[in-house]
Amino acid sequence: MIPVIVVSIYLVIIAVIGSVAFRKTQSNTEDFFLANRTVGSMVFFLSLFATNMTAFAILGSSGQAYRQGIGIYGLMASSSGLVIPLTIFFIGTRLWALGKKFGHQTQVAFFRDRWECSSIGTLIFTLSVVMLVPYMIISIMGGGRVLNDISGGRVVYPLGCAIVALVVTANVFFGGMRGTVWVNIFQTVLFLLFGAVAVGVISHDLPGGFGEYIQKIANNPKTHYLLTRERMPERYFWSYSLIPLSSIMFPHMAIMCFAARKVTAFKRTVVLYPLAIMAIWLPCIFLGVLGTALEPGLRNPDGILLHLLTDHAPVWLAGILGAGIISAVMGSDTHQVLAISTMFTKDVFAHYGGKEKYGEKGSVFFARGFIIAVTLLAYWVALRTPESIFELAVRFAFSGFAAMAPVMIAALFWKRSTKYGALASTLWVAAWLILTWYVQRASDGMAPKPGQPAVVVFSSLGHFFERSTANVTVYGFLPVVPMVLGSGLMMILFSLLTPPPGRATIERYFPSRAVAGSSQPAVSAAAAAASSR
Amino acid sequence: MKATKVLFLTLLIALVYFLHQDFWNWKQAEPFVFGFLPIGLAYHAGYSVAAAILMAVLVKLAWPGHLENTESQAADKESKNDGGHG
Numbered sequence: 001m002i003p004v005i006v007v008s009i010y011l012v013i014i015a016v017i018g019s020v021a022f023r024k025t026q027s028n029t030e031d032f033f034l035a036n037r038t039v040g041s042m043v044f045f046l047s048l049f050a051t052n053m054t055a056f057a058i059l060g061s062s063g064q065a066y067r068q069g070i071g072i073y074g075l076m077a078s079s080s081g082l083v084i085p086l087t088i089f090f091i092g093t094r095l096w097a098l099g100k101k102f103g104h105q106t107q108v109a110f111f112r113d114r115w116e117c118s119s120i121g122t123l124i125f126t127l128s129v130v131m132l133v134p135y136m137i138i139s140i141m142g143g144g145r146v147l148n149d150i151s152g153g154r155v156v157y158p159l160g161c162a163i164v165a166l167v168v169t170a171n172v173f174f175g176g177m178r179g180t181v182w183v184n185i186f187q188t189v190l191f192l193l194f195g196a197v198a199v200g201v202i203s204h205d206l207p208g209g210f211g212e213y214i215q216k217i218a219n220n221p222k223t224h225y226l227l228t229r230e231r232m233p234e235r236y237f238w239s240y241s242l243i244p245l246s247s248i249m250f251p252h253m254a255i256m257c258f259a260a261r262k263v264t265a266f267k268r269t270v271v272l273y274p275l276a277i278m279a280i281w282l283p284c285i286f287l288g289v290l291g292t293a294l295e296p297g298l299r300n301p302d303g304i305l306l307h308l309l310t311d312h313a314p315v316w317l318a319g320i321l322g323a324g325i326i327s328a329v330m331g332s333d334t335h336q337v338l339a340i341s342t343m344f345t346k347d348v349f350a351h352y353g354g355k356e357k358y359g360e361k362g363s364v365f366f367a368r369g370f371i372i373a374v375t376l377l378a379y380w381v382a383l384r385t386p387e388s389i390f391e392l393a394v395r396f397a398f399s400g401f402a403a404m405a406p407v408m409i410a411a412l413f414w415k416r417s418t419k420y421g422a423l424a425s426t427l428w429v430a431a432w433l434i435l436t437w438y439v440q441r442a443s444d445g446m447a448p449k450p451g452q453p454a455v456v457v458f459s460s461l462g463h464f465f466e467r468s469t470a471n472v473t474v475y476g477f478l479p480v481v482p483m484v485l486g487s488g489l490m491m492i493l494f495s496l497l498t499p500p501p502g503r504a505t506i507e508r509y510f511p512s513r514a515v516a517g518s519s520q521p522a523v524s525a526a527a528a529a530a531s532s533r
Numbered sequence: 534m535k536a537t538k539v540l541f542l543t544l545l546i547a548l549v550y551f552l553h554q555d556f557w558n559w560k561q562a563e564p565f566v567f568g569f570l571p572i573g574l575a576y577h578a579g580y581s582v583a584a585a586i587l588m589a590v591l592v593k594l595a596w597p598g599h600l601e602n603t604e605s606q607a608a609d610k611e612s613k614n615d616g617g618h619g
Binding site for chain 1: 546549550553554555556558559560561562563565568569570571573574576577578580581582584585587588589591592596597600601603604605606
C-alpha cells in the first residue's frame with residue numbers, strides 16, 4: 001500500500017506544479033507551445049533529458065540485461081551518450097537559431113520554408129505523426145502496467161492507464177510547454193537519483209557484496225554469457241549506433257530545442273547528457289544482470305527491479321521506484337502529447353488558414369481541444385490493442401526517425417538540397433518501414449529462440465533478409481543501416497537532378513558574409529566555423 | 534576555424550565513435566573492475582565519461598558562437614504578445 005501512497009503524493013505534486021504554470025500561461029501559441037522560448041540552461045537540460053527518457057530506461061533496460069546481459073549498456077546507452085549530444089550540438093543549436101530567427105515552431109514549418117514546399121511538408125508531417133502516435137500510446141500502456149504492478153493489482157490496468165492519461169492531459173492542457181518543463185525538473189531529479197539509491201540499498205543488504213554474485217554468474221556456464229557480448233553479433237551491435245540519430249528527429253525533441261532562451265543553454269546539456277544516461281542506465285543494467293543470480297527464473301524479467309527492491313530494500317523505496325518510473329513515463333508522454341498538438345495546430349490548422357480565421361487565441365483553443373481528443377483516442381486504443389503491436393511500431397519508429405536525419409542535415413547544411421530530394425528520402429523511409437514490417441510479420445513463425453543463430457527468411461534472396469529472435473536483419477545489419485544510407489543517397493541524387501530553391505530563400509538561410517553584415521548567418525557550417533571564436 | 538582544427542576535431546569524433554565497437558572486450562568477462570564490474574560494462578561506463586569529455590572539447594573549440602547573436606525576423610512576432618492569461 002505504501003508504494004501507492006508515495007505515487008499518489010507524487011501525482012498530486014505534479015498536478016500542483018501544472019496549476020501554477022497555468023497561471024503564468026498566456027493565450028498565444030508561442031507561449032503555450034514553447035514557453036515563449038524562455039527555458040533557461042539547467043531547466044533546459046533537465047527537460048530535454050526527461051523528454052527522451054521513458055520507462056524503458058528503468059524497467060526495460062534491466063529486463064533486457066536480465067535476458068541478454070551487460071551488452072545492452074553498450075548497445076543502447078553508451079552509443080546514445082555519444083550520438084545524441086552530437087546531434088544536439090550540431091543540429092539542435094541550428095534549429096534553435098532558425099526558430100528564433102524565422103519563428104518556426106516545428107520541423108515541418110522549417111522544411112516548408114527552407115524548400116518552398118507545402119505538400120511535401122505535409123507528407124513529412126504525416127509520416128512523423130504515424131511514427132510518433134504509437135510511442136504516445138505505448139507510454140500510456142506502460143504507465144498503466146506500472147501502476148498495476150506496484151499496487152499489487154489494486155489499481156487495475158484500465159484505471160492505471162486512465163490515471164496516467166488524465167495527469168498528462170491536465171498537465172499539458174493547463175500548463176502547455178511551461179507546465180511540462182517545470183514538471184520535468186522534478187521528474188528528472190527523481191529518476192536520476194533512483195539508480196544510485198537502489199544500488200546502494202541493495203548492496204547494503206548483500207553480506208558478501210556484489211562481487212560474490214557476479215563471480216557466481218561468471219562461473220556458471222549457463223549464465224557466463226551475460227557478462228560478455230558473445231551472443232550479440234558485432235554487426236547488430238554496430239547497427240544500433242545509428243538508432244540514436246532518431247532522437248533529434250523525434251518532433252518532441254526538436255520542438256524542445258526551439259524552447260531554449262539562449263543557444264548557450266545547449267552547452268551544459270551536451271556535456272551532461274552522456275553522464276545522465278550513465279547515471280540511469282548503468283545501475284539498471286548492472287542490477288538486471290545481478291538479478292539473474294538473486295532472482296533466477298523470472299517469467300517477466302522487466303519486473304526484476306521491483307523484485308530486487310521488494311526483497312532487499314525497505315518498502316518506501318519501492319514507492320520511490322514507482323514514482324521514478326511513472327516520472328519517466330510521463331516526462332516523455334507529456335512532451336509527445338504537446339508535440340502532436342503543436343504539429344497539428346501549426347502544421348495543419350495554422351498552415352491551412354485556421355490561424356488567420358480564428359487568431360492566436362483560437363489556435364490555443366484548438367490546441368487544447370486537440371490535446372483532449374488525442375489523449376482520449378490514445379486511451380481508447382490502448383485498452384483495445386495488444387501492446388506487442390505498439391512495441392513493434394515504436395521500434396520501427398526509431399529506425400524511421402533515424403533515417404529522416406539526412407533530410408534534416410541536408411536542410412541545415414547543404415544549400416543545394418531540394419524539396420524533391422526530401423521527397424525521395426521520405427518515400428524511401430516510408431517504403432522501408434512497410435517492407436520491414438511485412439518481413440517481420442511474415443517471419444514471426446520462424447523466429448529462432450534466444451541464443452540460437454538467425455535464420456534466412458526468403459531462401460531465394462540468400463542472406464539478404466535474416467530473422468533473429470526479435471528482429472529482421474539485412475545481411476546481418478539492422479534495417480536502420482540501409483534506411484539511413486539510402487535516405488542520404490536519395491537526398492543527394494534527387495537534389496542534384498532537380499532545380500534548387502529560389503535565390504532569395506537560399507540567401508535567407510545561407511546569407512553571404514558581405515550581405516549578412518550585422519545579421520549573422522543562421523546555419524552555415526562554414527560560417528559557423530569561421531566565426532566561432 | 535582553421536582547417537587543422539576542423540581536421541583534428543573530425544578525427545577525434547571518428548576515433549571516439551570507433552572506440553564504441555570494442556571488439557577486444559567482446560568475449561571477456563574479467564577482470565572485474567572494483568571487484569564486481571565486468572570489463573565490458575566498465576569499459577562502456579568509461580566510454581560514457583569519454584563522450585562527455587569529447588562534448589566538453591567541442592563546446593570549447595567548436596562552439597557556434599555566431600548563433601548567440603541571432604535576431605528574430607519573424608513577421609508575426611508582435612502578435613505573440615497579445616494574449617492574456619489562461
